[in-house]
Amino acid sequence: MTLAYPLNDARVAPPPAALTGVMDRLGVRAGHAKDTEIYAQGDDVQYLYRVVSGVVRTTRLTCDGRRQVGDFYYPGDLFGLEPGPDHRFAAEALSDCVVQSVRRTTVRTMAGDAELDRAILEATSREMARLQDHVLLLGRKSAREKVAGFLMQLAQRQPGGAVMLPMGRQDMADYLGLTIETVSRMLTQLQGDLIVEFPSSRRFQVKQWDALEDLAA
Amino acid sequence: MTLAYPLNDARVAPPPAALTGVMDRLGVRAGHAKDTEIYAQGDDVQYLYRVVSGVVRTTRLTCDGRRQVGDFYYPGDLFGLEPGPDHRFAAEALSDCVVQSVRRTTVRTMAGDAELDRAILEATSREMARLQDHVLLLGRKSAREKVAGFLMQLAQRQPGGAVMLPMGRQDMADYLGLTIETVSRMLTQLQGDLIVEFPSSRRFQVKQWDALEDLAA
DNA sequence: CGGTTAATTGAACGCATTCAACACGAGTGG
């Protein structure tokens, strides 16, 4: 039997070529200031987006104000791929960012070819893999494991020494289904165990990969 | 009876016609005994499945044995639509059941037409909607709300008086990220509040739809 | 019937939350 929890390469692999091609040629670029909405919860699904620079988060609010962060999207990532017809999650600029978008109808008429359909399907599937991992994370992991898993995801994206944390503690908490206090406690705890090190609150470095992996299991 | 439950109709809508057509003509039927595996975690994604009779659950195990149930699939539902190349969740027969399957390659060569691609995309998207709801449920809801939401889902599927619970408490717990004891407590509590009624442990009836909706919010 | 598994209930515990106070850094203006 192979590893019960294989790492998800969906997060690091680039989006399918056919889509990036269309994006490059037809995409319209737009800047979004920090904490502004790119599309709202309930909006029609009309565009397909790609992060050019900055970071984007998707969020969903319950009627009584609790917030769940869906995911974080980095430069090169596609987002806005939702079942439709309307967005169940809103997308917001986590930092000042530039986003490129094309109408989905444009994408569709553009090619009419199977290649493009497959590309969209592939991107959607990738999104699904993330969601599946997220479900496991939220359903069956302790606070310590959640935070460890989160740091690991980030570290995988930005290989090498120091890893930046573009999001604040509240965003992490709402992604992990925790409170900011718990997130903070787990971070200091992981640091105390010499598994990671935080030179500042928004930057860290993994000291013991194996220990982090064990935790994220 | 029309319900104002805001969440998704992905659960009740039938799968796209193009796919059911292919399924009907080319699908191979197979019986699976209760609690046997239909495909395993880690298996190659090769087939597309449809429940004919009985109920199927998808599950995922962490290396230390914790279990997360992905979803439950009823007659008419498609499953096995995973990002691939390998299954991140296993599929098991929750009860004795009959499942129809076709090779994905067959599906692909069959048509080569956009219609079929769209059908698969649509089915995948629907799967995604479920996952998104599941993420919100697991991340930001109390035990009481989780259980209420779960009962509501079931009741929506089987409109009318009595609703059957095909799964045991353990499956419910692993779906909701709780323990069997907590699930049981919440059920008796909801019954005590006259919101639902359980004539037996595997059958219930909703007494106050509005109250249930409020909770599931 | 007994024998077995599933479900419920009770009591004690513990993890994460809540509420509150404090520390830190960046920006502003005296």
Next chain:
DNA sequence: CCACTCGTGTTGAATGCGTTCAATTAACCG
């Protein structure tokens, strides 16, 4: 340069929700 503020992050103490462990009851099936 220091004082002040504001936002963000950390830390502490007390509470509570869900878990854990254990015992009881109900359902199922020979």
